[in-house]
Amino acid sequence: xxxxxxxxxxxxxxxxxxxxxxxxxxxxxxxxxxxxxxxxxxxxxxxxxxxxxxxxxxxxxxxxxxxxxxxxxxxxxxxxxxxxxxxxxxxxxxxxxxxxxxxxxxxxxxxxxxxxxxxxxxxxxxxxxxxxxxxxxxxxxxxxxxxxxxxxxxxxxxxxxxxxxxxxxxxxxxxxxxxxxxxxxxxxxxxxxxxxxxxxxxxxxxxxxxxxxxxxxxxxxxxxxxxxxxxxxxxxxxxxxxxxxxxxxxxxxxxxxxxxxxxxxxxxxxxxxxxxxxxxxxxxxxxxxxxxxxxxxxxxxxxxxxxxxxxxxxxxxxxxxxxxxxxxxxxxxx
Ligand code: FDP
Numbered sequence: 001x002x003x004x005x006x007x008x009x010x011x012x013x014x015x016x017x018x019x020x021x022x023x024x025x026x027x028x029x030x031x032x033x034x035x036x037x038x039x040x041x042x043x044x045x046x047x048x049x050x051x052x053x054x055x056x057x058x059x060x061x062x063x064x065x066x067x068x069x070x071x072x073x074x075x076x077x078x079x080x081x082x083x084x085x086x087x088x089x090x091x092x093x094x095x096x097x098x099x100x101x102x103x104x105x106x107x108x109x110x111x112x113x114x115x116x117x118x119x120x121x122x123x124x125x126x127x128x129x130x131x132x133x134x135x136x137x138x139x140x141x142x143x144x145x146x147x148x149x150x151x152x153x154x155x156x157x158x159x160x161x162x163x164x165x166x167x168x169x170x171x172x173x174x175x176x177x178x179x180x181x182x183x184x185x186x187x188x189x190x191x192x193x194x195x196x197x198x199x200x201x202x203x204x205x206x207x208x209x210x211x212x213x214x215x216x217x218x219x220x221x222x223x224x225x226x227x228x229x230x231x232x233x234x235x236x237x238x239x240x241x242x243x244x245x246x247x248x249x250x251x252x253x254x255x256x257x258x259x260x261x262x263x264x265x266x267x268x269x270x271x272x273x274x275x276x277x278x279x280x281x282x283x284x285x286x287x288x289x290x291x292x293x294x295x296x297x298x299x300x301x302x303x304x305x306x307x308x309x310x311x312x313x314x315x316x317x318x319x320x321x322x323x324x325x326x327x328x329x330x331x332x333x334x
Contacts, residue, residue, distance in 0.1 A: 004190050004191075005190065005191040006188045006189065006190060006191075007029075007033060007169065007171075007180045007188065007189035007190075007191070008026075008030065008188070010178065010180075010191055011026045011029055011030075012026060014173065014175070018173075018175065024085055024107060024108065024109075025085075025109070025134075025156070025157070027083070027085055028080075028083070028085040028086070028107070028109055028111070028134065029157070029171075031079055031080050031083050031085065032076075032079070032080070032111070032132055032159075033169070033189060034079055035075050035076050035079035035080065035130075036130050036161040036167075036169065037167075037182065037187065038075050038079070039072050039075055039076075039115070039116070039130055039161070039163065040161070040163050040167040040182060042068065042071065042072070042075075043068070043122070043128065043163040044163070044167075046125070051067055051068050051071060052066075052067065052068070052122060052123050053066065053067055053123065054066055054067070055067045055069065055070050057070070065093065066116070066119045066120075066122055066123075068116050068119060068122055069093055069115065069116050069119050070093065072115035072116045072130065073091050073093040073094065073115045073116075075115070076089075076091065076111075076113055076115045076130070077089065077091070077098060080111055081098070081100055081101060081104065082101070082104045083104075083107075084104060084105040084106070084107050085107040085108075085109060086100060086106070086107050086109050086110065086111055087100065087106045087107060087108065087109065087110055087137040087138075087139070087140070087141055087142070087143045087147075088100060088106075088110050088137070088142075088143040088147070088148070089110065089111045089112070089113070090110070090111075090112045090113075090148055090278065090279075090310055091112070091113055091114070091115060091279075092113070092114040092115070092276055092279045092280075092311070093115060096145075096310075097143065097144075097145060097148060097310065099142065105140075106139070106140050106141065106142070107139065107140075108136060108137055108138070108139040108140075109134050109135065109136060109137060109156065110134070110135040110136075110137045110143060110147065110148055111132060111133070111134055112132065112133045112134075112135070112148065112278050112279055112283075113130060113131060113132040113133070113279060114130065114131040114132075114276070114279035114280055115130055116128055116129075116130065117129045117130065117131050117160070117245065117246050117247050117279075117280065118243075118244065118245025118246060118247060118248065120244065121243070121244060121245045126243065126244075126245060126248070127162060127163065127164035127243065127245050127247065127248040128163050128245055128247070129160050129161055129162045129163060129245065129246075129247030129248070130160060130161045130163075131158075131159075131160040131246075131247060131279055131280060131283050131284065132158065132159055132160070132283060133152075133155050133157075133158045133278065133279065133282055133283040133286075134155065134156045134157040134158070135148070135150050135154060135155060135156060136154070136156055145310065148278070148307075148310060149306070149307040149308070149309075149310075150307070151303060151304060151305060151306055151307070152277070152281070152282030152283075152285055152286060152302055152303035152304075152305065153303040153304060155174075155282060155283070155286050155303075156173065156174070157171070157172065157173045157174075158171075158172055158282070158283035158284070158286040158287055159171040159172065159283065159287070160247045160250070160251075160283065160284070160287070161247075162247050162248065162251050164248065164251075166181050166182065167181070167182035167184075168180065168181050168182070168192075168193075168251070169182070169189050170193075170196070170250075170251065170254065170287060172286055172287050172290040172291075174286075174290065175290075176195050176196075176290055176291075177195070177196040177197075177254065177287055177290045177291040178191060178193065178194050178195065178196065179191075179192060179193025179194075179196055179254070180192060180193075181193075193255075196254045196255070196291050197291050197292045198253060198254060198257055198288065198291045198292050198293040198319065198320055198321070199256075199257040199320055200292070200320055200321045200322045201257070201320055201322050201323065202257040202258045202259055202319065202320040202323050203236060203237065203238050203239060204238065204239045204240070204241060204256070204257065204258035204259070205223070205226050205238055205239075205240055205241075205258065205259050205260075205261070205323075206240065206241045206242050206243075206249050206252075206253075206258060206259070206260045206261070207219075207223060207240075207242065207260070207261040207262075207263075208242055208244070208262070209223070209240075209242070211265050211267065214265035214266045214267045215263055215264075215265055216263065216264055216265075216266075216298075217334070218298060218327065218330035218331040218333070218334070219261060219263045219264075219298070219327070219330075221330050222261075222326065222327050222330055223261075226238040226240075241258070246260075246262075246275065246280055246284065247284075250284045250287065250288065250318070253288070253293070253318070253319045253320070254287070254288075254291055257319070257320045258319050258320060259317070259318070259319035259320055259323040259324060259327070260316070260317070260318050260319050261316070261317045261327070262274050262275050262315065262316045263298060263315045263316075263317060264297070264298065264315040271313050272313055272314065272315060273297070273313045273314045273315035273316060274313060275313060275314060275315075275316045276311060276312065276313055276314075277302070277305060277307055277312045277313065277314045278307060278310060278311075278312065280316070281295070281302045281314050281316050282302065282303065284316075284318065285302035285303050285316075285318065286303065288318045288319065289303065292321065293318060293319050293320060293321055293324065294318065294319070294320075294321045294324035294325060294328075295316070295317070295318040295324070296317050296318070296324055296327075296328050297314050297315045297316065297317070298315055298317055298327060298328060298331040299328075299331055302314065302316065302318075
């Protein structure tokens with residue numbers, strides 16, 4: 001069919017136009033694409049191939065792992081560890097950094113990923129996804145933890161693949177955001193959503209309202225004003241969504257605007273937020289900003305945070321710029 005731009009063609013054309021985008025980087029993205037196509041196939045086959053359900057193990061965060069959490073992590077690691085494009089990896093499912101086996105050469109990038117985000121949705125056949133973030137690294141070294149602890153603002157690339165009614169990849173290399181749909185017939189991602197942008201204002205919010213009693217005052221105030229609708233200080237009605245799958249919420253916001261909050265709450269003082277900085281907040285924050293939105297903890301821009309540890313959690317408020325700025329302003333006011 002004429003005029004269909006594949007992801008490979010898109011990347012090679014971008015590589016020609018942008019100084020600094022190397023062939024190695026394009027090949028690395030192709031490695032990730034291959035892994036995500038495999039994951040898409042497994043998610044799609046579901047119970048037919050017995051991959052659903054719990055694995056009866058816990059990950060580093062103390063969360064019960066699903067079988068697919070483990071399988072998808074292995075797919076990512078095994079697709080990326082031998083290619084020579086990476087110096088190391090880190091995964092939400094693995095305690096320490098993942099080293100490149102000694103028999104393989106090391107490259108100049110680091111890959112961090114959440115192989116199956118929203119995995120509590122997998123058994124109920126709702127959208128899940130893979131999130132990834134690419135950082136630079138001194139070529140050929142055996143990276144230490146410190147090499148991984150870079151600010152989100154230093155990411156070379158971030159993306160996620162959505163396993164929903166259709167499989168989609170959303171990608172940024174710091175030059176806008178583009179969306180690709182997997183054509184299952186030919187096994188290629190096709191550019192279907194060029195230059196995705198988020199409207200500045202919104203009438204839609206997403207938050208797990210069952211945690212309301214644990215929120216801080218600025219978030220209580222923002223949600224309360226949304227719920228008051230036309231009769232309240234905002235003078236308009238709001239709609240609410242909660243898919244409980246970050247990738248699905250972010251994709252919705254990229255297509256029709258909105259705001260998503262997983263704020264600081266007082267449930268467990270050892271956990272400042274639920275979402276992970278390196279695998280969730282940073283990559284989606286980069287994408288959201290590149291699409292014209294904003295992403296903050298309420299106190300600071302997510303992409304400015306200097307990470308203290310690999311599995312660090314942060315509060316996340318992201319989406320339409322004016323709404324995020326309003327919530328940040330409520331935090332300033334206390
Ligand atoms: P999950 O635990 O299923 O992986 O990654 C965290 C996350 O999903 C996000 O994708 C999602 O937005 C959130 O947790 C859901 O949280 P609740 O369980 O509080 O609804």
